[in-house]
Amino acid sequence: MEVFDCVSTLSSIRSYIDKEVPEEVIMEVLEAGRLAPSAHNDQPWQFILIRDKSKLKEMKKYCLSGSFISQVDFAVVVVTYPASKWHEIDSTRAVQNMALTAWSHKLGTCWIGRLEEKSLKNYLNIPDKLNILTVLPFGYFDERLTNSVKFRKDPEQVFHLNSYGNSL
Numbered sequence: 001m002e003v004f005d006c007v008s009t010l011s012s013i014r015s016y017i018d019k020e021v022p023e024e025v026i027m028e029v030l031e032a033g034r035l036a037p038s039a040h041n042d043q044p045w046q047f048i049l050i051r052d053k054s055k056l057k058e059m060k061k062y063c064l065s066g067s068f069i070s071q072v073d074f075a076v077v078v079v080t081y082p083a084s085k086w087h088e089i090d091s092t093r094a095v096q097n098m099a100l101t102a103w104s105h106k107l108g109t110c111w112i113g114r115l116e117e118k119s120l121k122n123y124l125n126i127p128d129k130l131n132i133l134t135v136l137p138f139g140y141f142d143e144r145l146t147n148s149v150k151f152r153k154d155p156e157q158v159f160h161l162n163s164y165g166n167s168l
């Protein structure tokens, strides 16, 4: 898929089908995260690949706003270093890289933001001083059930020309 096609069709997926993702696709998604740019090239992230199905099911109790974690083929836990000033911004770029790369392979994901963070850190042996930005579930989905309509502000609500308030 072309980059803009991916950007314009990408949507959050919250229902997945039971279908295995090839190893090379999983590795490409991870690579897309690793290759993201970051302030001072700090690369303030770690990516934990979760493929163990029983673990994915168990993680449902820590993913308060993402029960669909239990349906997916794999997930990536995005861990960041709070000591690095822009750790969340940098790591969010890694997330978007992974989401778009996955989408180009017809794989969906959805940012899971509300986590039982302390317990999840415990469960995955993540040092307490690190931060969990998000858990990203990845899996194939039924494209017929996907809502292709994007609910976004209209261009005239967000675009300006040469100065603020001057419509484009």
Ligand SMILES: Cc1cc2nc3c(=O)[nH]c(=O)nc-3n(C[C@H](O)[C@H](O)[C@H](O)COP(=O)(O)O)c2cc1C
Pocket (backbone or CB within 6 Å): 010, 011, 012, 013, 014, 065, 066, 110, 111, 112, 113, 114, 150, 151
């Ligand atoms: C920082 C962030 C946190 C989000 N947290 C959640 C979440 O916890 N659970 C969820 O189902 N969706 C979550 N989302 C997905 C948004 O609800 C979604 O991106 C938005 O409604 C736009 O829909 P779309 O992604 O399908 O275009 C999150 C998205 C972002 C960027």
